[in-house]
Amino acid sequence: MANGGLEPWAMQTECLGAGEANTTFDLHVRFLHLLVCTVKQSERTARQPQQIQDQDSTLHTGEWSIASRFAAEPREEGMEREVSALNLSLNELLEHTHTLDFAFPGTRIVDEPDDASSHTLVREQQPLKGTVTIAARRIDTEIFKLTVRIENSTPETAAIANLHDVMLHSFISSHTILQVHQGMFASSMDPPEAMHALTQECTNIRTWPILVGSEGDSDFMLSSPIILYDYPQIAPESPGSLFDSTEIDEILTLRIMTLTDEEKDEMRHGDMRVREILERTENLTPEAFMKLHGTLRSGEPG
Numbered sequence: 001m002a003n004g005g006l007e008p009w010a011m012q013t014e015c016l017g018a019g020e021a022n023t024t025f026d027l028h029v030r031f032l033h034l035l036v037c038t039v040k041q042s043e044r045t046a047r048q049p050q051q052i053q054d055q056d057s058t059l060h061t062g063e064w065s066i067a068s069r070f071a072a073e074p075r076e077e078g079m080e081r082e083v084s085a086l087n088l089s090l091n092e093l094l095e096h097t098h099t100l101d102f103a104f105p106g107t108r109i110v111d112e113p114d115d116a117s118s119h120t121l122v123r124e125q126q127p128l129k130g131t132v133t134i135a136a137r138r139i140d141t142e143i144f145k146l147t148v149r150i151e152n153s154t155p156e157t158a159a160i161a162n163l164h165d166v167m168l169h170s171f172i173s174s175h176t177i178l179q180v181h182q183g184m185f186a187s188s189m190d191p192p193e194a195m196h197a198l199t200q201e202c203t204n205i206r207t208w209p210i211l212v213g214s215e216g217d218s219d220f221m222l223s224s225p226i227i228l229y230d231y232p233q234i235a236p237e238s239p240g241s242l243f244d245s246t247e248i249d250e251i252l253t254l255r256i257m258t259l260t261d262e263e264k265d266e267m268r269h270g271d272m273r274v275r276e277i278l279e280r281t282e283n284l285t286p287e288a289f290m291k292l293h294g295t296l297r298s299g300e301p302g
Contacts (some may be wrong), residue, residue, distance in 0.1 A: 007163070007166050007167070007170055008206055009151060009152045009153075010149060010150065010151045010152070010205065011149070011150050011174060011205055011206040011207050011225070012147065012148070012149045012150075012203060012204065012205040012206075012207070013146075013147070013148040013149075013176050013178075013204055013207050013209050013223035014145060014146070014147050014148075014202035014203050014204055014209075015145070015146055015178075015185055015186070015188060015202060015209045015221055015223075016139070016143060016144070016145055016146075016185070016186040016188075016191065016195050016198055016199055016202065017143070017144055017146060017180060017183055017184055017185040017186055018142045018143055018144070018183055018184050018186070019090045019142065019144055019180065019182065019183030019184075020090075020142065020182065020183070021090075021091055022182045023089075023090040023091075023180065023181065023182045023183035024087050024088060024089055024090065024180075024181045024182065025087075025088040025090070025093075025134075025146070025178060025179065025180055025181070026084070026085075026086045026087065026088070026178070026179040026181075027084065027085045027086075027088065027132070027134060027148065027176065027177070027178055027179075028082055028083070028084045028176070028177040029082070029083045029084075029132055029148075029150055029174065029175075029176050029177075030080065030081065030082045030083075030174070030175055030176075030177065031081055031171035031172055031173055031174040031175070032078030032079065032080060032081070032171075032172035032173050033078070033079045033080075033081045033104060033125060033128060033171075033172070034076050034077070034078060034079075034125070034126075034167060034168050034170070034172060035076065035077045035078070035079050035123055035124070035125050036074050036075075036076055036123070036124050036125070036168065037074065037075050037076070037077060037121060037122070037123050037270075038074045038121070038122045038123075038124070039119045039120070039121055039122075040119060040120040040121075040122055075266075075270070077123075077270070077271050078172060078173075078271075079125070081104060081128075081171075083100060083102045083130075083132055085098065085100050085132070085134065088134060090136055090144065090183070093134060093135060093136035093146075094136050094137070094138055094144070097133050097134065097135040098133070098134045098135070099131060099132075099133050100131065100132040100133075100134070101129075101130075101131050102129070102130055102131070102132070103127070103128065103129040103130075104125075104127065104128045104129075105127050106124075106125055106126050106127040107123070107124065107125045108122065108123070108124045108125075109122070109123040109124075110122050110123075111123075125168075126154075126168045126169050127154065127169075128152070128154050128169065128171065129152075129153050129154045129155065130150065130151055130152050130153055130154070130171065131150075131151045131153055132148065132149070132150050132151075133147075133148070133149045133151075134146070134147070134148050135147045139198055143194075143195065143198070145198075145202065146178070148176050148178070148223070150171070150174055150176070152169075152170065152171055154169045157169050173225055174207075174225060175207070175222065175223060175224050175225060176207070176209075176221075176222070176223040177220070177221070177222055177223075178220070178221040178222075178223070179219060179220050179221075180219050180221075181219070183219075184218040184219065185211060185218050185219065185220075185221045186199065186218070187210075187211050187218075187230050188202065188204075188208075188209050188210065189210065189229065189230055190230065204223070206225060207223045207224065207225055208223065208224050208225075208226070208227050208228065209221050209222070209223040209224075210222055210223075210224065210228050210229065210230050210231075210232070211230040211231060212230075212231060212232065213231065214231070215231050217231075249292045250289075250292040250293050253281055253284065253289065253292065256277070256278060256281045257281065264278060
């Protein structure tokens, strides 16, 4: 975030590898661009009685219960964004830094109702602007250090004093994916003996680089905003993509099961992935649910 006062505005990945004159890299930076969805009442709905109180002290607005009113509050969705730089030469990066500027415009999309009794859905995004810089430094004959820095340079954010508003101008869950051709990356967790001391000198800011792919692969590096271990996998007990390696799958599944019908209906009409999570949870068998409980694994490298 350009103002740096409420949220961090930069993150940096540094990792070691081995390469030669023909070594190249592909880089992908991915993050979520928040999109705010607001339900606007139709003229007919707005004219309905404001409050009715029944014997159970549950407030209603016309035909809408309090739960429905909360469901109509603005909600946030994440739109995937990606910035890529392909076929970057190691030799060229050793000579000069590669800079990649990018920008995503603000948008406002209005879904008009089919009839007067429906509601208008308005989706809005704030503009984003940023820079990715990629540099390399030769450490030894074949060993190099690669540095990737992501900066949010969205203008006019210094005046924002509200954390919620700042998030609308942020790169949410930013992560970097690196692929090396004709070379290899060294694990930051369990580096080769010759690179162990050098790995300790790498400066990673708000991110954590790990090897990904099949066990033993060394051509893909994921720099994640959360701490993971090399070669992360979805636990075999997990029925789908919630979270992994802890009992949080069970907690989230229980939470979804306790949602009201109105809350579930909102999920069905929202983001596609959210709808998939709901449908998967509703179809979960008791046997599959019990598998989520009580499994412990060590994340220590073997």
